[in-house]
Amino acid sequence: MQITFQQVEYRYSFNTPFEKLALQDINLSIPTGQFLAVIGHTGSGKSTLLQHLNGLLKPTEGLVQVGEHEIKAKEKAKNLKPVRQKVGIVFQFPEHQLFEETVLKDICYGPMNFGVPEDEAIQRAKELIVKVGLSEDVLQKSPFDLSGGQMRRVAIAGVLAMNPEIIVLDEPTAGLDPRGQREIMDMFYALHKEKGLTTILVTHSMEDAAHYAEEIVIMQKGRLKRKGTPEEIFSQTDELFEMGLDVPDVVRFQYRFEKETGKKLPKTCLTIDE
Numbered sequence: 001m002q003i004t005f006q007q008v009e010y011r012y013s014f015n016t017p018f019e020k021l022a023l024q025d026i027n028l029s030i031p032t033g034q035f036l037a038v039i040g041h042t043g044s045g046k047s048t049l050l051q052h053l054n055g056l057l058k059p060t061e062g063l064v065q066v067g068e069h070e071i072k073a074k075e076k077a078k079n080l081k082p083v084r085q086k087v088g089i090v091f092q093f094p095e096h097q098l099f100e101e102t103v104l105k106d107i108c109y110g111p112m113n114f115g116v117p118e119d120e121a122i123q124r125a126k127e128l129i130v131k132v133g134l135s136e137d138v139l140q141k142s143p144f145d146l147s148g149g150q151m152r153r154v155a156i157a158g159v160l161a162m163n164p165e166i167i168v169l170d171e172p173t174a175g176l177d178p179r180g181q182r183e184i185m186d187m188f189y190a191l192h193k194e195k196g197l198t199t200i201l202v203t204h205s206m207e208d209a210a211h212y213a214e215e216i217v218i219m220q221k222g223r224l225k226r227k228g229t230p231e232e233i234f235s236q237t238d239e240l241f242e243m244g245l246d247v248p249d250v251v252r253f254q255y256r257f258e259k260e261t262g263k264k265l266p267k268t269c270l271t272i273d274e
Ligand code: ADP
Pocket: 012, 013, 020, 021, 022, 040, 041, 042, 043, 044, 045, 046, 047, 048, 049
């Protein structure tokens, strides 16, 4: 499913004295199966951009197209269920949204709400609990008896249980220890590779953007400031510094080395293992 933003503008509290311009002039195309990272300061418009992908927010100008579904400014409310089914969003701290008595019920809740038969939903839960790095016996536990990291994995399994074609990740590893962060990101990367899942990652981590993404978008004050491959973005570190974005030495080193020598370093050089 191709995603297109055309001249998108978004104003919070539109037509009220509290109106706040949060996005402007956004033109962006995300091809099916791409891994895109979105970076930028707090308040630059990243979350607002993400929420347009499944119609949680509707542009105040312009058009967002997700596959054959169009979400247009000034248009009457549409049934967004088909888009919501295709676009899974892992919000920040998704474990705060767990609520069922058992992990199994929590993972099955979304798909069953969308008409997936119970036995199929259970089957998906059994496969996904392992995929997110937990064992099947966790399914019968209360989500509230798990550790924070385990709860995060359960919440992620719940989003994946909808079988989305596009997955949107808003700081999915915030607050986890370094090993947990790496495991979760590697899992999303593997899913993207195996299933061709379009993956859109909002992150503060330049290492993650450099390590996992095929393209990077930089947001600044509600505008799309730059878009390019990690090589293109990180070979212009002066510009990143001017924007106040801090590029870790390890990322700078990699791109300077590659530019000067014409040799490629393996991607694993970008992350320091504990
Ligand atoms: P980011 O995700 O990059 O931190 P946001 O998309 O959350 O940025 O915010 C973009 C801008 O919109 C900011 O100026 C922020 O203060 C404003 N904003 C975000 N949410 C709301 C809201 N619910 N009402 C009014 N303004 C908001």
